[in-house]
Amino acid sequence: MKRTSIHYIGIFKKFKVLVIGDLILDVYLKGACTRIAPEGTFPVIDLQERKSCLGGAGNVAANLKALGCTVLLYTATGDDAGSKELVTLLNSNGISHSNVVVDDGRTTLVKTRIAGGLQTVVRLDQGTIGELSTVTEKKLIRLLREGYANCDAVLIADYKKGIITPGIRKELARLLKKEPKFLAVDAKELVGYAKMQPSLVKPNYNEVLQLLCLHQEYSGDRAAWLSNYGEQLYGLTGSKLIAVTLDFEGSLFFEDGKLKHRSYAPRVAAPQVSGAGDTFMAAGLLALLAGATVIEAAELATAAAALVVGQSGTAVCEQDELLTSIAGSNKSIPTVAMLKTFCRIYRNQGKRIVFTNGCFDILHSGHVSYLSRAKERGDILIVGVNTDESIRRLKGNGRPVNLLAGRSAVLSALNCVDHVISFGKAGDDTPISLISAIRPTVFVKGGDYQNKVLPEGAVLKALGCEVVFLPYVPDQSTTRIITKIEENVKWKIAVMN
Numbered sequence: 001m002k003r004t005s006i007h008y009i010g011i012f013k014k015f016k017v018l019v020i021g022d023l024i025l026d027v028y029l030k031g032a033c034t035r036i037a038p039e040g041t042f043p044v045i046d047l048q049e050r051k052s053c054l055g056g057a058g059n060v061a062a063n064l065k066a067l068g069c070t071v072l073l074y075t076a077t078g079d080d081a082g083s084k085e086l087v088t089l090l091n092s093n094g095i096s097h098s099n100v101v102v103d104d105g106r107t108t109l110v111k112t113r114i115a116g117g118l119q120t121v122v123r124l125d126q127g128t129i130g131e132l133s134t135v136t137e138k139k140l141i142r143l144l145r146e147g148y149a150n151c152d153a154v155l156i157a158d159y160k161k162g163i164i165t166p167g168i169r170k171e172l173a174r175l176l177k178k179e180p181k182f183l184a185v186d187a188k189e190l191v192g193y194a195k196m197q198p199s200l201v202k203p204n205y206n207e208v209l210q211l212l213c214l215h216q217e218y219s220g221d222r223a224a225w226l227s228n229y230g231e232q233l234y235g236l237t238g239s240k241l242i243a244v245t246l247d248f249e250g251s252l253f254f255e256d257g258k259l260k261h262r263s264y265a266p267r268v269a270a271p272q273v274s275g276a277g278d279t280f281m282a283a284g285l286l287a288l289l290a291g292a293t294v295i296e297a298a299e300l301a302t303a304a305a306a307l308v309v310g311q312s313g314t315a316v317c318e319q320d321e322l323l324t325s326i327a328g329s330n331k332s333i334p335t336v337a338m339l340k341t342f343c344r345i346y347r348n349q350g351k352r353i354v355f356t357n358g359c360f361d362i363l364h365s366g367h368v369s370y371l372s373r374a375k376e377r378g379d380i381l382i383v384g385v386n387t388d389e390s391i392r393r394l395k396g397n398g399r400p401v402n403l404l405a406g407r408s409a410v411l412s413a414l415n416c417v418d419h420v421i422s423f424g425k426a427g428d429d430t431p432i433s434l435i436s437a438i439r440p441t442v443f444v445k446g447g448d449y450q451n452k453v454l455p456e457g458a459v460l461k462a463l464g465c466e467v468v469f470l471p472y473v474p475d476q477s478t479t480r481i482i483t484k485i486e487e488n489v490k491w492k493i494a495v496m497n
Contacts, residue, residue: 005300005326006338008290009319012068015289018147019064020140020172021057021157021164021186023075023100024109024127025082025089026275028053033116045116054089055111057157059275059316060186062093063282064155066316067304072147075163076101076136078128082108093316099143103136109161129161132168141171148175153199153289155281158187172196184285185239186277194238200288201239202281205246211236223249223262230254241294243284243301245277253298261295263302265309279317280305320345331412333421336437339382342419343438352378355440357423357431359386361400363410366472373470374444375416382419382438383411384431390424430455439463447471 031045054062061073073095077083079102086108090097109127113120132140140163148154154172158164164187173196176183184200185193190211193201203211205222212232218225223246233242234257242254250264284301292300304322308315324345333339346353354377360367375381385407391400400407408420423434435443435456443465445454450469454460460467 004330004334004338005287005292005296005303006323006330006341008287008292008296008300009068009323009326010341011290012286012319014069015152015286016070016072016150017064017285018072018074018144018151018154019057019061019157020074020144020154020168021060022109022159022161023054023058023073023077023086023163024056024111024159024161025086026053026055026059027051027110027112029112029114031116033119033121043116043121045114045121052085052089053275053315054086054093055275056109056159056161057163058086058090058095059278060155060157060282061090061095063279063304063316064286065094066318067282067286067322068319069286071095072099072151073097074099074140074144074147076103076106076132076140078102078106078108079104080108082110082127099147101136101139101143103133105133106136127161131162131165137165137167141168144168144171145175148181149179151181153182153184153285155184155285156187156193157278158185158189160188169193182285182289184281186281190237190239194236196238198237198239200241200243200281200285201237202243202245202277202284203233203237204277205244208233208244222246223252226252227259227262230259231257233257241288243280243298245280245305251280251298251302253294255294261298263298265302266306275315276305276309279308279315283317283322320348324349327419331417331419332408333419336421336434339419339421339434340437343382346380347439351380352441353438354378354381354442354444355384355431355435355438356381356444357384357386357434358446359391359395359400360407360411361391361402363407368414370446370470370472371411371414372416374468377442377444377468380418381416382421382440383417384421384423384434385411386429387422387424389426390429393424394429432456432459435459435463435465440465442466442468444468444470 028051029047030049031047033043033045035044037044057075061071065071077086077100083102087097106128112124114122176196183196183198185198186202187193190201190203212229226244233254240256244252248265252259253261280301283304284297287297287300303325304317307317307321307325327342343353354374356374388400388404404422411417411420423431436459443460447469
């Protein structure tokens, strides 16, 4: 069976990723700006909200953890209030701080953004950005040696804040040579990692300009322009895969210096791009570890990043969020196991699941009206469709008129339908097994079944599912349509004779 994005996401939990880099505390101060200070021409912000998040290597680690994998974070902080807040944030994100070396000679990195309304007015940066002390460097190297053997991949998040010293880079190169592993690098200066031959690097547009020593931005189609520089980027970074992120213009993926894929970012009303690159990197890395192709990994990374750019502050993409997003774009569900995953997420979100089933052989206005009214009973409408073999058993060899793929495609085109899945195996043409898997809040059936015994009645009762009967639109049925077509054919034959 062809693997899907959902399959890859499902096995993210198998991986352990070692993250090393600069840990930053991102602080967001928000308030209302309604006046200018009388003593100068600067705005006065009436503080209303303070939010703190993991930044830098911490945000990459948080995204990896939220997507389902195990994370080993290696970094150093000062011994101060910022460090204590970072430890609290790491704990709340399920990330151990046991490999975070505390150096009382350093000040923790903090970036404070102050916003008046939707506009960021200023960013205040504080913290030590010099290289680690010899003592702290040795501690971090010792910890790295212990953790390296137990990871599936290494992700370097180098923001040039002093954590990745020449000594640590040398040790990483030694470990990688001794025992090669997937190496992903997100660094301000990628050239310094070329000898390590990374598996994946992720420069943004400005970093690419620096790499290529181009000091003037291109005013036209940036993606088309940069697509010609794959060979040069490959030579400069030594990386097999290069993902160039272009904010609202999406991304370019190069493989061995050749353009492999262009992904397009979905439109977001008020994008907040801070940290979106970390989400992109985390999802892309895990997808590649899971066996996805470059194109599949690119699209998964893009989908994950799109989920965080619409959120305020530095955000992470949760695995369930990504699964739900992908579910929305894939209405036809191939397996019951996959559908169970979606339904679990929907229930956790407090959504009411509505289920109905039928042949839906020739879709007509009666079906559309019925399905629209069914959707009104809840939040998610799942439609079970009889397989072709099931319909033949139920209605004879002349049916179905339209095969399963066509019927599913037409149903999926309806806005009121969220998911379509087939059912019906030899000896059981009922949707009982589907109902047991879905555990719907509401089961909808046509009004002509109201006074009949439903074969799925027992399982519906056991689940405590509400059963709703909806009347069909008068004079609308597949059988009536087929009969009318047959009558017209007979009439034409009679006229011709």
